[in-house]
Amino acid sequence: MSAFDTILENAYIAPVVGEEIANGHIVIGNGRITALGPGPAPESEGAQRIDATGCLVTPGLVNTHHHLYQWATQGLFQDATLFEWLTGLYRLWAGMDAEVVHDAAGAGLAWLALTGCSTASDHHYIFPTGRGDLFDAEVRAAAAVGLRFHPCRGSMDRGQSEGGLPPDEVVERTDDILTATAEVVDRYHDLSFDSMLRVAVAPCSPFSVSETLLRESAALARDKGVRLHTHLAETLDEDRYCRTHMGCTPVEYMEKLGWLGADVWFAHAIHLRDWEIRRLADTGTGIAHCPSSNARLGAGIARVSELLAAGxxxxxxxxxxxxxxxxxxxxxxxxxxxxxxxxxxxxxxxARQALRLGTLDGARNLGRDTEIGSIEVGKLADLAVWRIDGFRAAVADPVCALVFGPTPPLARLLVGGRTVVADGELRTAAQDELAAAGVRARARLLREEGSR
Known part of the structure; x- marks a missing residue:
């Protein structure tokens, strides 16, 4: 019997930490990286050998902010600002149920896998009454696809009648939110080294959540030993809203409520003052940068190079x-x-800074940088194998070919050494069925909206 499960060989390896290897091998045993180096791998009877000639191997990509249910509402409100876009979509999202969430999440996670993502965080913050167990629906979808999953139990308790942006029909009572959040942490959160499922606490945003909920959520998360996540400083509208209603900037507001720290990461953080960047750095508070969404909504461009320079x-x-x-x-x-x-x-x-953002630094935001995010002996074998031959071979630098050009074909995605994608096809679930389910989720949601 082999001591190793899988051997990748003849690959260009970009480990993120340490020197790149122009032609090397990676040995995997029991879901972890047991060896890597230049040249051919050692002989091992019975091990699966994967010839990665013409391929670049990187850590599996780590997605630190998502809303999987939104797969069902793509292409709408194409020219809206964030507040206009939210206002238009809240009514649609109020009609989602567990079936919609499961099917949208399955399609969204499959798409992530097919584009090299091995770990995904999701921020789900709308829980209409009487619509089934929406949190469990996305957990089940992630298990079927086979990605590491970090679902964030989101929430909103500040509707329009309380001066918030969302309509009252999509918010929950504060006490109910805290009870439900504690329950999902207790039920799902797995702290093991090779965990496939960890939970975070994630009230939606300063303009949709009460001060009480923000304070109590921080206390709950720290009592349970889980991480905190929310949107922050995404638009100038939000900045004006906070200064008008809270008398301070979004960062000042969140610091006052105990929301800065190494166990916190914020989505977006576009509109930051210099002193706010320094304060985030001093406290170890992380950022999930979402450049495509920020550009699509015209929200702005985050000061990523300055954030990185500050630490x-x-x-x-x-x-x-x-x-x-x-x-x-x-x-x-x-x-x-x-x-x-x-x-x-x-x-x-x-290019290499961007690869690090998409791997090791993302893992750090999720509290998993000792387990995933780089190719090192002892870490979990979450690996993306990209085809950089053919036309792409004209680019002298393989990492440049990956980052600067269009996304290369994915030859293999391994999660804990298990093949999730091979030769551009999902191998853990029926790819076409997941795609069709995502389309059904949209149709079901639109029918539900039409019937109300």
């Missing part, structure tokens, strides 16, 4: 598909580079 942990997120249609994680690396360079010059963000 702020920055990962990447695709955000909801309703604001970044069919966006891939590899595509977000490219978009991040192009947007930073468009406003800050050609040295603002490099």
């Amino acid at each position: 702020v942990p920055v990962g990447l997120g695709v955000d909801g598909a309703a604001s970044s249609e069919l966006t891939s994680m590899a595509g977000e690396m490219r978009q991040a580079v192009l947007l930073q360079r468009a406003v800050r010059g050609p040295t603002a963000l490099g």
